[in-house]
Amino acid sequence: MLTPLDFEKPIIELEAKIEELRHLSHSDDININKEVGDLQAKADRQLRQIYAKLTPWQKVQVARHPNRPHLRDYLSALIDEFTPLAGDRLYGEDAALVGGLGRLYGRPVVVMGHEKGHDIETRMRSNFGMAHPEGYRKAQRLMDLADRFALPLVSFVDTPGAYPGVQAEERGQAEAIARAIARCLELRVPFVSVVIGEGGSGGAVAIATANRVLMLEHSIYSVISPEGCASILWRSAENAKDAADALKLTAQDLTRLGVVDQVVEEPLGGAHRHPKETVETVGRALETALDDLRGHDGDALRRERREKFLSMGRSGLT
Known part of the structure; x- marks a missing residue:
């Protein structure tokens, strides 16, 4: 079942009517293809109109949609021979950050990313994609592995942010994130x-300080969640919509600001409506980006990455 968003309700009602008519046609041997076709065209037209002018807050809702493909979906569809690697060799395993070795269209890669989970059990186990320090230390371990064996690194970002609990802070959350960013550079x-969904704060940057940063069309990427920003500036999470407007967290805003290199288009109606097609599109975009970087020597890659991030904020902000 597709979880409806508030602004999608007219579309959901039309689609329910279409399904009802299709069921009636099959059961009673009635040919109502023209009526179904007309309704489908109307639904597609409304969907196109709605998604052509989504507000930042609506994009936040789409980015968080539970039916949106998550890391495990990308791994199962794109990464052959995936071999997960667990633990940070210091404290323990963190299910919120998954990584290992595999092949992307035959190309050996090290891959890692945030996993949010699909149901209550998996969401609880993965802590809703909010990694602890051991997750970011595992990420450093995977980066070391990629460097040691000269393997390209691919990361999938989808987190509200690093876990802010007391135990995480006691185990050095800030230090783990800082060292992960430094290792990226x-x-x-x-x-x-x-960025396949949410890119939240340092928890996202820790595995996204890359040569090429791609972002799905309706994903978000920000230093803080709209609710967190509203709580600080307006002393109320009810101003989250205002915060979303101010944060410039959409893929289109961030491309204009030079934070993101490429927006990956989503199918009509968002990734949650067409997860398989979205995964395939992301796979092709990753392959193209890796092809563009092929042949660059290590010093050039390192220098380009450092200059890319150090130059952010110096221009294009007006």
């Missing part, structure tokens, strides 16, 4: 990252 292999 030292890599001598091609590194491509894609």
Whole structure:
């Protein structure tokens, strides 16, 4: 079942009517193809109109949609021979950040990313995609592996942010994130990252300080969630819509600001309506980005990555 968003309700009602007519046609041997076709065209037209002018807050809702493809969907569809690697060799395993070795269209890669989970059980186990320090230390371990064996690195970003609990802070959350970012900047292999849902704060940047940063069309990427920003500035989460407007967190805004290199288009109606097609599109975009980086030597890759991030904020902000 597709979880409806508030602004999608007229479309959901039309689609329910279409399904009802299709069921009636099959059961009673009635040919109502023309009526179904007309309703489908109307639904597609409304969907196109709605998604052509989504507000930042509506994009936040789409980015968080539970039916949106998650890391496990990308791994199962794109990464052959995936071999997960667990633990940080310091404290333990963190299910919120998954990584390992595999092949992307035959190309050996190290892959990692945030996993939110699909149901209550998996969401609880993965802590809703909010990694602990051991998750970011595992990420550093995977980066070391990529460097050691000269393997391209691919990361999938989908997190509200790093877990802010007391135990995480006691185990050095800020230090783990800082070291992960620093390790990203030292890599001598091609590194491509894609924001597939939410890119929240340092928890996202820790595995997204890449040579190429891609972003799905209706995903978001920000230093803080709209609710968190509203709580600080307006002392109320009810101003989350205002915060979303001010944060410039959409893929289109961030491309204009030079934070993101490429927007990956989603199918009509968003990734949650067409997860398989979205995964395939992301796979092709990753392959193209890695092809563009092929042949660059380690020093050039490292230098380009460092200059890319150090130059952010110096221009294009007016």
